[in-house]
Amino acid sequence: MATNERVRRAINATGALGIPEQEVKPVLEHLLRLFDENWELIESEDYRALIDAYFELKEDKGVQDKENVVVEHGGSSRLSKRLRSQEPEDQASSTKGNSSQILSPEENQKPMVNLREGVTFLKKKDSISSGCSNSCNKVQQQSVTCERKRPFRIISDITKGTENVKISLVDEIGHQDLPKFTYMPGNVIYQDAYVHISLARIADEHCCSGCSGDCLSLPIPCACAHETGGEFAYTPEGKLREEFLQACMSMKQEPQEHHFVYCQDCPLERSKNEHKPDKCNGHLVRKFIKECWRKCGCHIRCGNRVVQRGIACKLQVFLTGEGKGWGVKTLQDLPKGTFVCEYIGEILTNTELDERNMKSSGRERHTYPVTLDADWGSERILKDEEALCLDATFCGNVARFINHRCFDANLIDIPVEVETPDRHYYHLALFTTRDVRASEELTWDYGIDFDDHEHPIKAFQCHCGSAFCRDVKQKRTRLAMHR
Numbered sequence: 001m002a003t004n005e006r007v008r009r010a011i012n013a014t015g016a017l018g019i020p021e022q023e024v025k026p027v028l029e030h031l032l033r034l035f036d037e038n039w040e041l042i043e044s045e046d047y048r049a050l051i052d053a054y055f056e057l058k059e060d061k062g063v064q065d066k067e068n069v070v071v072e073h074g075g076s077s078r079l080s081k082r083l084r085s086q087e088p089e090d091q092a093s094s095t096k097g098n099s100s101q102i103l104s105p106e107e108n109q110k111p112m113v114n115l116r117e118g119v120t121f122l123k124k125k126d127s128i129s130s131g132c133s134n135s136c137n138k139v140q141q142q143s144v145t146c147e148r149k150r151p152f153r154i155i156s157d158i159t160k161g162t163e164n165v166k167i168s169l170v171d172e173i174g175h176q177d178l179p180k181f182t183y184m185p186g187n188v189i190y191q192d193a194y195v196h197i198s199l200a201r202i203a204d205e206h207c208c209s210g211c212s213g214d215c216l217s218l219p220i221p222c223a224c225a226h227e228t229g230g231e232f233a234y235t236p237e238g239k240l241r242e243e244f245l246q247a248c249m250s251m252k253q254e255p256q257e258h259h260f261v262y263c264q265d266c267p268l269e270r271s272k273n274e275h276k277p278d279k280c281n282g283h284l285v286r287k288f289i290k291e292c293w294r295k296c297g298c299h300i301r302c303g304n305r306v307v308q309r310g311i312a313c314k315l316q317v318f319l320t321g322e323g324k325g326w327g328v329k330t331l332q333d334l335p336k337g338t339f340v341c342e343y344i345g346e347i348l349t350n351t352e353l354d355e356r357n358m359k360s361s362g363r364e365r366h367t368y369p370v371t372l373d374a375d376w377g378s379e380r381i382l383k384d385e386e387a388l389c390l391d392a393t394f395c396g397n398v399a400r401f402i403n404h405r406c407f408d409a410n411l412i413d414i415p416v417e418v419e420t421p422d423r424h425y426y427h428l429a430l431f432t433t434r435d436v437r438a439s440e441e442l443t444w445d446y447g448i449d450f451d452d453h454e455h456p457i458k459a460f461q462c463h464c465g466s467a468f469c470r471d472v473k474q475k476r477t478r479l480a481m482h483r
């Protein structure tokens with residue numbers, strides 16, 4: 001393969017982890033010199049040596065910046081000096097500290113990158129080419145700082161190639177076990193859920209079989225825009241239309257009494273107490289997006305097919321270090337109204353979810369169910385197999401890592417019909433509520449009442465940091481009442 005092509009591939013691979021091209025290039029040049037232009041060493045294990053070297057230097061630079069030490073970039077062997085500063089026992093203990101937390105059997109085999117192992121690997125080569133000194137003091141005299149023992153773990157793609165884009169996971173803090181779950185790009189029925197998807201159910205007025213190409217370019221919107229008041233939910237740029245987004249946001253942030261429906265026999269209450277269920281607390285009736293679907297005549301790239309085409313933006317799972325566990329950040333700027341991802345999980349009936357909850361130890365810190373109740377008001381009584389939820393505890397996608405923020409979250413969840421007009425089951429898509437800058441954490445309002453300990457997402461101590469935090473507000477109110 002030509003060198004230029006190899007450089008481009010290395011930049012693309014590290015770019016998927018959010019590493020800027022201009023920062024990785026000098027590291028790549030340095031490694032090439034160190035490895036006598038042996039590309040195989042650089043390319044092996046998904047560019048592990050390059051990624052490790054980059055983060056080593058970055059971390060090192062952070063420490064040196066703090067200590068006001070000026071170090072040349074590139075040129076002389078700054079990297080190899082630093083590598084020589086590692087004590088053998090340092091490697092051993094760090095490697096041990098990072099050992100074998102699993103995402104899944106496949107993940108454990110390859111994409112896991114362990115910084116310390118990477119250093120060991122580099123050091124072998126370094127010691128052959130330039131001789132090795134283990135003296136920390138000596139290295140300090142050369143203005144190179146001795147390293148803090150800080151693990152740094154990366155999974156280059158938690159989706160295992162199942163999404164259009166790679167989604168990396170990084171842990172710069174190093175005190176959390178890696179998540180154990182199976183990555184799934186689409187919802188899957190667990191067992192009893194009744195999800196009826198059939199072409200026969202899609203009436204002519206529910207699709208646009210006469211269309212071709214892009215429905216958004218039609219002078220008069222087709223039947224698929226009826227659901228959203230005769231106008232498509234999306235703009236030709238693939239973003240949510242401003243008015244539609246605003247309407248969804250105000251319904252969620254400031255719901256009026258008439259936005260709620262009350263079941264005659266609420267499945268949530270029934271599952272809590274079958275014989276004497278409490279009165280329904282109400283469910284917010286939500287606005288739906290209806291995308292073009294299989295019976296429609298348009299192209300897969302039709303502008304009214306956004307959610308069904310899957311994730312298109314660069315995302316990263318990271319350890320928040322703010323008492324929230326893992327979170328998700330964007331690695332690119334996202335304009336307002338951008339589709340980010342769906343909330344994916346196993347489709348469960350509420351009874352199945354209750355059974356799961358009863359079986360669980362109750363000590364799980366994080367919980368992952370979402371009730372699909374956006375249309376529960378349209379029928380008087382829902383059968384058990386029709387009252388559904390998504391549970392991403394064991395199987396899910398990147399959305400299972402998105403944390404909650406009260407009121408002013410930068411994402412909103414919107415129900416989407418993608419393949420059936422039957423609204424017991426729908427897709428839950430997350431869109432940006434404002435322009436979001438690269439590296440911002442993505443959050444959505446789970447809509448939980450922090451005093452409701454029966455809520456499917458177990459109430460937690462909220463660390464969202466919002467000025468409108470409902471948990472903080474409720475605690476203040478309780479405190480005031482006790483005074």
Ligand SMILES: C[S@@+](CC[C@H](N)C(=O)[O-])C[C@H]1O[C@@H](n2cnc3c(N)ncnc32)[C@H](O)[C@@H]1O
Pocket residue numbers: 179323324325326327365366367368399400401402403404405457458460461462463464
């Ligand atoms: C859907 S998961 C989000 C991912 C989770 N942080 C993780 O590490 O897997 C929901 C759980 O994350 C935690 N969480 C989410 N938002 C939070 C917040 N604002 N403050 C504290 N914990 C939060 C809670 O434990 C909650 O049950």
